[in-house]
Each structure stands twice: as C-alpha cells, then as structure tokens.
Amino acid sequence: MYIYIYIYTSKVTLLFFAKSREIIGHKEARLHIPSASTGRHILKYIVKAYPELNLIANNLVLSLNEEYLELDRQVTLQENDEIAVIPPISGG
Amino acid sequence: MQAQIMSAEEFKLELSKKDAEIERLHKMLLIHEEKSNIQIISHQIEDAKPKEEIKHLTKEDVGRYSRQLILPEFGVQGQIKLKNSAVLIVGAGGLGCPAAIYLAAAGIGRIGVVDYDEVELSNLHRQILHTTDRVGISKSMSIAQSCYRLNPSVDYVPYHLQLDSSNALDIIRNFDIILDATDNVATRYLLNDACVLADKPLVSGSALRFEGQLTVYNCNGGPCYRCLYPRPPPPEAVTNCSEGGVIGVVPGIIGSLQALEAIKIASGLGTSFQQRLLLFDALDGTFRSVKLRGRSKECSVCGESPSVIQLIDYEQFCGSRATDKDHQIKVLDDSSRINVKEYWTMLQERTPHILLDVRPIVEVDICKLPHPAINIPFTAFINNVTESASQIVQEVKDLAQKHQPEASASTINVPVVCVCRRGNDSQLAVEKLQKELAGKGVKVLDIKGGLHSWSKEVDPEFPVY
Secondary structure (H helix, E strand, O other): OOOOOOOOEEEEEEEEOHHHHHHHOOOEEEEEEEOEEEHHHHHHHHHHHOHHHHHHOOOOEEEEOOEEOOOOOEEEOOOOOEEEEEOOOOOO | OHHHHHHHHHHHHHHHHHHHHHHHHHHHHHHHHHHOOOOOEOOOOOOOOOOOOOOOOOHHHHHHHHHHHOOOOOHHHHHHHHHOOEEEEEOOOOOHHHHHHHHHHHOOOEEEEEOOOEOOHHHOOOOOOOOHHHOOOEHHHHHHHHHHHHOOOOEEEEEOOOOOOOOHHHHHOOOOEEEEOOOOHHHHHHHHHHHHHHOOOEEEEEEEEOEEEEEEEOOOOOOOHHHHOOOOOOHHHOOOHHHHOEOOHHHHHHHHHHHHHHHHHHHOOOOOOOOEEEEEEOOOOEEEEEEOOOOOOOOOOOOOOOOOOOOOOHHHHHOOOOOOOOOOOOOOOHHHEEOHHHHHHHHHOOOOOEEEEOOOHHHHOOOOOOOOEEEOOHHHHHHOHHHHHHHHHHHHHHHHHHHOOOOOHHHOOOOEEEEOOOOOHHHHHHHHHHHHOOOOOOOEEEEOOHHHHHHHHHOOOOOOO
16 A cells, blocks of 8 residues: 655745855755645755755745744745845945 | 257156146045035944935036926925935945936935955055045045035035944934945944834945846845855955956946845835846856845844844854955964065075965966966866876976986975065965975975065065055
8 A cells, every 4th residue: 555645845936145145155055845844844944955055054044935934834835936035234 | 059959858848747746635625625624433333424415406406406396296295205215334445336326316305335455556456436646535534525516406425434333323323225345254244234123225236347236225125145044154254345356337237236226215216126136247248136035024123033133243154254354364474475575586586496386377367477487276276286286396397407416316406485465365375285295395385475575675666556
C-alpha cells in the first residue's frame, strides 16, 4: 500500500532589500514555498534556497504582501504572493 | 625682458594667493561672529536655557510662515505648536542636514544637533549644510550656522560630543521629538532604548547606496526598533556609507521625510509612519510601504517585562564601534607587512614582485599604484581562494622565470605584495594566501595602511576616497 503525501506549494515572488540584496546580488526572485506555512517556515525556506542569507537570518523583517509577517503567524500562501526580505539599513 | 614677464606672473600669483587668504579670513570671521549667537555644548551636559512658552505669532512670524499658515490643516495653532517644540537631531550628516534645514525653515522653536565629528571633504556631496571652507570644523556647529542664516529666530543647540549611555537621557529629556540620523548600529540601539526610557517618539531614517528606509518608532502604540530587530546584526554583515557608498540625494530625500514627520508630530497632525516602514529604491524610483507590527509584548525594552531598564554598553551589545569610521585591524605579524615607504623603495629599485590589488573594480578605476597589478576583488578572492592562489602562483613563476631562469622552485624570491584601500582587506587576503601557499616558498606581504597611507606618506597628489 502506498501513501501519497501532497504538499501544495505556491510560487511566490521574493523581494530583497538592503543587505540581502547585496548578498544575493539581485532584487527579485521566484520561489516555491509550501502554501500552508508560518513566518518561521517561510524564512527557513528562503534561507534554504539562499544559504548566504544565514548570516543575517536573525536580523531581518519579513513582509507578506506589504504587511509585517510574524514568525508565529499561520498563513496560506497564494500564487504570486509577494514576500519581502528587509534587513535594517544603518547608514546615514 | 623674459625675467620681467616672469616676475609679473609671479606678482599675480602672489596677489591671488593673498586675495584667497583674505577671503578665507573674512569667512572665518563671519563664522566666529555668528558663533556668539549659538550656545555650543561640548563637554559636560549643561541644560540648554529654558524657552518661554509662545502664545501668539508676531508680524514677522506671519510674514515668514504665511504659506504654511494658510493651510487649514496647519494654521496658526500648528505654527504656535511648532514654535513651542524642541527637536533633537542625532547625526549631522547626510540625513541630519536636510532634516535640520527644513525644521529650521518651518520654525521649530528649538533644534538640537548632536555630532562628535568634524566636516571632511568626502562628506560634502551629501551633507549639504556644510561648506568647503568649513572642512575641519564641528559638524553640529556648521549645521547650526547654516540654519541660523536661513532662520535666526530658531534657538539652535549644537552638541559637539559623542552620544553615549552616560549622556543620552540627559540630552534627550530636553527635547520633544528625536530624529535618528546616525550612521551606525550601536548608536541606533542606544537612541531607541533612550527614547523608550524617556518616552519620546523617534523618527528614524537611514540610507545606503541607492536605498533608504524611514519609520517612526515608539509612537502611539507602534513598535520600537528592538520590536522589529531584537538582535543586532553581526558586525561583518553591516555596510556603512564609507564602504558601500551612497548617492547624496537618497539621504536627502529620507532626511527631508524625517523633517516632515517631525513637523507633523509637533504641529499635532500626527505621523503616518508609527506602524509603517517606508522603503525607497532610488534606482527603480519606487516607494514601498510595509505595514508593521504593533509593540511586541516580548520586547526587551518596551515589552511587558523589559530586561533593559537602563542604558547599556551598546558597542559591546553590537560588537561594533559607535561610528562609521573604519578602524584598523591587525591580523598579520610585522614580518608579513611592509610600510608604504618600503614599497616605494621596492619600486625605485625595480625589485621584481607581483602586486595584488584586492579592491573592487569600481575603486581600481579611481586610482592605482604606479606598478602593474593583478586585480582580484576581495569578495571574489574569498569565495575562491584556491583558484586565486593558483593564478597568483602562476604569475609568480612566470616572473621568476624571466628574472632568474636557473632558480629552482624552492628558491623563488619574487614576493607577492597585496594592497587595498586602507590595509584591512589586504591583511585578510594575505593571511588566506599564506595558508593556501604554505610550503610553496612564496613570500606574501601586505602594504600597511594601503592606499590611504601611500597618499599620506609617499605621494600627497595620490587621490584619497
């Protein structure tokens, strides 16, 4: 007997700002992330896809469709949702 | 005849030098005369003179502020509130300059400016209130002077000191609204905590390269800096303007927005950014705005059971200095380093060597040493030390072949000399190279202090950036 487990994923748009943009070298990317996720899961998936971000993974804000994404929040991602990776800028 | 023409030229040259000197003295005199109107605070914390409450506008006020007075949202009451407000700007740089000039123009009652630093030539492309002839004078004083010329009715309090845990609360308590226009992580955490402890709104701006950010912290139930960023980034993940560069208009725009939000708060209109983060991308020409969380219950300074109940040591907390100046590191011992004069002698004596320049290509375009170099930018080098090392070894062997065809591999005496802008990256590169090339008989050296030292000690005409 086989058990099939389907994990529905959504293809989202990632937007990189400040240091994350500098590290990755571009502003935008597309990524498949399990649709039923939490902020923490999403961060984990992003860091898995871009291991260079590990350096600043604890020092950034995530937003989902221009709204702050708490790590504990349960979300159901839709296709083309926009997730922004926002480290602080300290220069001035 | 020839001699006469020459001496006339010399007279003209001498005269123009004297004219320039007289002009410079006139300017200095002007600055000193203006100083007498501004109370500069530099050593201990003196309380700025208390200001009397203003209840009416004068004829002069009505004339000066007429274009904002006729705004129904603002009106006479808004102007009176501005005149009774005190705003503190921390950082007299790229953000602080535009913020200060708009606050002064709008008629804020008192403007305090904190900065320990003096004006440098490389500040002037973005720090637009300083002037070429003020290079070397206090930045906070320079801002006060420029603002005074625009609006002498404002009370200016320049603080020529480093904001730290011992003085921050005493200074902040004299003001109603605080602007974070600083350039480093440690001072940002310090200001955040001080504003939470003193219960002041913090209008925070930042800028780097082509990007800017703006938020108002600790205001009407909105988050503080620590609610969003509880832990400081590791020091190696922080880029400052002197390293990363910045287009001057970017802090200009963010600093202007900081002034606008401060004016809205002071006049009672309220800020639009107490729970909102503005992300400005100058390359794309886009402004995005992200709705933020509210205050975090778990926040270590503004939460329900805070662990930070007084100011701490922020340089220790962040693991980095409270300035944006790059400090010199020392990872190599002296046997692996030469100074710029020694390198100059090598060039004079035509000592065969490989020069390795580890600066980014964009910096190599600005200036380079008078000797052909291999350019491997530091980040590319670190990402692929093995390949870089074998490229360098090949160059060393080729050069050795040319100069000493009979020498065996174990006696190659063509050193690799590594250089960068200030002598930090070059040391790290030398350290990596030495490990990679251990036992191969290749000598790897770093030039102490890099191109900055070259300019200071060998060639004063060499550009400094």
